[in-house]
Amino acid sequence: MPERATHALRVGPPVTVGRVTVIPIERIVLNSDQCDSRLWFSATKQPFAIVVHDAGGLRCIDTGTGTVSLEELRATVPGLDTVLARCGH
Numbered sequence: 001m002p003e004r005a006t007h008a009l010r011v012g013p014p015v016t017v018g019r020v021t022v023i024p025i026e027r028i029v030l031n032s033d034q035c036d037s038r039l040w041f042s043a044t045k046q047p048f049a050i051v052v053h054d055a056g057g058l059r060c061i062d063t064g065t066g067t068v069s070l071e072e073l074r075a076t077v078p079g080l081d082t083v084l085a086r087c088g089h
Helices: 070-076 080-086
Strands: 004-011 015-017 020-035 038-054 057-062
Touching (some): 038 070, 038 080
Antiparallel strands (some): 015 020, 020 038, 038 057
16 A cells, blocks of 8 residues: 555644734644555644734735745635634634
């Protein structure tokens, strides 16, 4: 069986300092492989983006080399709208 990897994005725990809230967006990677009579699994959590909510509104900061929009994150990250609503936006 060839190695398989599953990728998913999720909202990490928000951190609020003063009037600024930082919401991490995490990429979860689950790997699995089977060789002969053995099966193994591993998982990693990687930074993907950061959403910042402050007096200036909402900003999205990509932690990689690409670009990502807030609208794209809202469409692909389950629970992000709920967290943003709790932050008052």
